[in-house]
Amino acid sequence: MDVLWRAISEDQPGPKWAGLFAEYWPDYHRWWSREGDNARPKYLECRRALEKHMPEIVPLYDELCELVGGGDQQARFLSFYCPPPYLSGCSQAIWPGKQPVMVRNYDYDPHAFDSLILRTKWQGRGVMGTSDGLWGLVDGTNDAGLAISLTFGGRRVVGEGFGVPLILRYVLQTCKTAEEAGEVLARVPTHMSYNVTVLDAKRRYLTAMMAPDRPAVITHAAVATNHQENVEWVSHARFTATVERERYLLQRLTLHRETEEKFINAFLKPPLYSTAFSVGFGTLYTAVYRPRKREMTVHWPGAAWDFTLKDFEEGSRVIAVPENTPIGV
DSSP: OEEEEEEEEESSSOHHHHHHHHHHHHHHHHHHTTTOGGGSOOHHHHHHHHHHHOGGGHHHHHHHHHHTTOOHHHHHHHTTBSOOOOOOOOEEEEOOSSSOOEEEEEEEOGGGOOOEEEEEOGGGOOEEEEEETTTEEEEEEETTSEEEEEEEOOOOOOOSSBOHHHHHHHHHHHOSSHHHHHHHHHHSOBSSOEEEEEEETTSOEEEEEEOSSSOOEEEOOSEEOSOOSSOOOHHHHHHHTHHHHHHHHHHHHHHOOOOHHHHHHHTTSTTTSOEEGGGTEEEEEEEEEETTTTEEEEEETTEEEEEESTTOOOEEEEEEOOSSOOSOO
């Protein structure tokens, strides 16, 4: 199948973002309401959760809700509070060179993906990254030189908290350093388990192992795949080869002194690059973040697309995704 990728820039919430929401909302609404309207928290509960845990972005949330018509279900969806559970694969690592560089693979279902690079200057903070839920992010960077990325944490537990893409947006809207990001990741509740890695312009980094049922663990890990301190969901770990991918990355970091280019290219090949597209866990893209330069590059086998915060260029690309590739990682 062909996937249309778009790069869109809009300083403040306006017609471009509203148009995107109108386009994506039918699919997101079906996903959000698949367990019934009563399975999701009511509006007041969602708003109170935002006011308690992310007060700085409540005015932005209100602006976005108004922009899409102020409907009850749209507002509850945009809060990202206690959304339906969802799973992804993913690998991410910090390149050990002097230049701060984060590389990540995003493994997910191409039918349930925004395929959108969004650059904003909401509330005066420049942010660009890979969109999820149209204001959440699965990875991104900001004008303070902070980059962030997530992987699924490999646990079945679902609890009360926010969908992690909004937490990443919140970090980039409010934080300038890895230390500040770590403080946010330690206190904001997540509805599922995720590993979130942050890297700042001074090459300080950390990985937060977040969970809905226990305190976040803040580590100095340079690698994250799809488990936390121990494998808890054995079948998922086996299917996604999370341990093997982690071991492979750790070996590259400790046993090899390689160039940035060679390190990036390793993400475009097995065992990091997943071909399980037919079951929703193929590698949809590889992202490279250079937070000191405020740059990101999106890679696919045989193609790349460069972006900078300062001179962000809108555009589109059509990327072919195999639909019947045999399962494998």
